[in-house]
């Protein structure tokens with residue numbers, strides 16, 4: 001399965017895989033987690049697979065519900081779904097510790113759910129209600145939980161990269177051993193402030209892992225049309241930042257590479273770059289018809305590399321988990337999501353007095 | 362329980378769409394993620410995915426049906442284990458159809474059109490765009506000597522065609538690109554995607570990839586590159602997907618584009634346009650709703666244009682492209698889809714720096730620009746019914762500001778209310794008020810009033826967003842206050 005994933009991803013960006021091979025010797029990467037055949041793939045225990053299954057399914061069902069509610073006019077503005085990319089945040093979460101910080105852009109629902117933020121509060125923020133994480137004032141793109149060390153939720157492409165580097169700076173300054181996980185897209189990777197951040201992070205050996213979620217498109221622009229160096233794991237070379245490309249559809253590969261990167265950062269060796277090769281099934285946001293890619297490309301990813309389906313098959317085939325047990329999990333998750341939806345639609349809008357609060361302390 | 366599949370909204374402003382095609386038929390099994398149907402809106406074709414699992418028990422809206430309202434049940438799904446025929450005959454469960462919340466803005470498209478401000482058919486009586494509305498009871502208006510008369514921009518008898526602001530902007534760029542080989546457009550998603558808001562639709566097809574250029578997401582980089590190209594003799598049109606993202610690039614806009622002519626002693630300037638949607642859209646929250654009119658209007662070396670009608674959008678964009686200076690051209694996402702009469706002329710331009718009396722009146726001057734005009738015009742309309750005659754001045758250009766036209770109007774009416782969506786402190790209204798009190802102090806019967814966005818970052822929640830924006834009621838109230846009514 002892992003081999004198949006590699007082949008498809010390589011084939012769809014042939015220029016990229018050729019470049020990756022020829023320059024492989026120069027890459028500072030310690031290893032390419034997903035490169036090997038299925039037999040070499042890192043493994044997870046049954047408990048870990050079950051955990052991953054549950055977490056990824058929660059994101060999937062949550063996002064489907066959000067999409068449906070958007071269609072009903074219950075969610076407004078922009079709404080960017082994470083469907084297809086679930087293995088990235090779940091694997092990284094499995095590789096990190098409580099107390100490590102997370103920061104990302106606007107495609108943030110999955111990141112929040114894995115930090116343990118309450119689906120009710122996240123969905124109520126999407127509907128703009130008072131029980132939302134930002135009291136309804138931030139919406140889908142702008143949500144935070146200091147308690148869970150989730151620092152947003154940012155609408156400006158690339159802005160989270162210096163911010164996340166600053167979180168790492170604070171960790172080192174304070175002398176604690178937390179690591180900052182900074183997520184951004186293939187499109188965001190072209191912003192200048194990313195490289196300003198890389199330089200400072202490497203210069204000051206900051207404990208930060210840059211997770212580039214390469215889902216092949218920034219809105220309607222494919223990576224090949226926007227990136228001179230489309231192997232993003234190499235974007236740190238001139239700063240001496242090690243990087244690797246990871247099969248972001250395979251939770252095992254993500255967890256393994258994530259653990260290596262987090263350990264590197266935590267041990268004081270400085271920043272690390274993980275390029276997650278992943279895919280978003282839906283349009284960029286709800287109003288994107290996604291005409292820039294073929295239906296075939298989307299359905300092939302869904303059918304052959306779905307991160308949740310991969311785990312499901314292993315649970316049944318390798319760990320002998322009865323299908324009924326998985327159905328039971330599915331039922332529990334639907335229940336959580338439906339309860340969140342009930343809350344998010346019945347909770348009142350913020351009180352009008354909230355208009356003028358929280359502007360200054 | 363059978364589940365209703367509802368007609369989805371695919372964008373914040375969508376109210377209805379066409380159900381183009383069913384990809385599943387009655388009796389088919391469906392699971393989460395399956396594509397059920399395709400729907401079309403004016404902008405795009407989209408797929409409807411299933412969220413629930415079961416059997417498609419009944420199709421309620423046949424394919425190829427136009428104008429299906431958002432949230433109408435379009436099909437019924439019987440859940441696993443349910444009796445399909447019973448579900449099919451049960452009909453849609455009305456209780457599950459939740460009404461969409463009211464549009465977040467007073468200025469929502471449907472209402473604006475209904476109000477008659479926007480879509481006047483071509484050639485009909487006094488139009489929103491061209492001639493002043495004559496009120497039979499109004500005393501004859503004397504136009505002071507030397508004040509600009511915008512009615513002369515369109516020669517009498519010119520045919521008017523109805524088009525959207527979006528189309529007018531596109532036509533302006535296309536005409537200028539045909540006319541001048543050095544003009545090119547650059548920005549995120551402007552070429553192959555045809556513009557994030559479809560403003561550059563068709564330009565790639567006509568002018569090719571050399572002149573219609575998709576950039577990476579690197580605003581500071583491509584804005585600076587544009588300034589450099591302008592130094593070297595090209596005439597770039599730099600599109601920002603929205604002006605919120607131009608904050609990434611503001612150093613190049615101000616330190617390089619605006620100041621170089623001066624710093625080089627007049628040798629070198631940046632003849633270029635920075636354009637894109639500005640201000641609040643619908644429910645896009647604080648980081649995507651900023652109105653930058655006041656910011657850019659603060660900077661010498663820039664011109665700042667913010668049109669309301671499609672005709673002005675077209676005529677002013679053509680002038681901006683030809684202007685030898687950097688021009689900030691502030692558009693508005695909500696106005697893009699609004700229709701207005703536009704003169705059918707081979708080369709229609711509107712001069713930068715000239716305001717327009719959009720509606721004549723005698724009791725109070727309302728000064729506004731861009732989408733602020735929607736509040737101003739609706740308020741004027743409402744006040745007319747209460748016997749208060751408002752003159753509505755559309756600034757069109759913020760910098761250089763046509764204070765002459767404003768002051769002349771205030772001299773006539775004795776009262777002035779400024780309307781804008783931007784923040785109050787150091788806003789455009791503050792500038793207008795300063796000029797009016799300096800130049801028409803003796804004519805004022807009341808202090809200048811302003812109606813602005815509230816002094817808060819834009820909230821996401823629908824109820825708060827509505828409160829954060831100006832409203833027609835606030836304009837009406839302000840006018841009454843200065844009229845002591």
Ligand SMILES: Cc1ncc(C[n+]2csc(CCOP(=O)(O)OP(=O)(O)O)c2C)c(N)n1
Pocket residue numbers: 107155156157158184185186187188189213215217218219284549578580602606609
């Ligand atoms: C500075 C800035 N420029 C442009 C945008 C508009 N925009 C929002 S998302 C996006 C695409 C980003 O793509 P990528 O970084 O690949 O992330 P993905 O959406 O694929 O998760 C763009 C251009 C923005 N929000 N901020």
Ligand SMILES: [Mg+2]
Pocket residue numbers: 185186187213214215216217218219
């Ligand atoms: Mg992307």
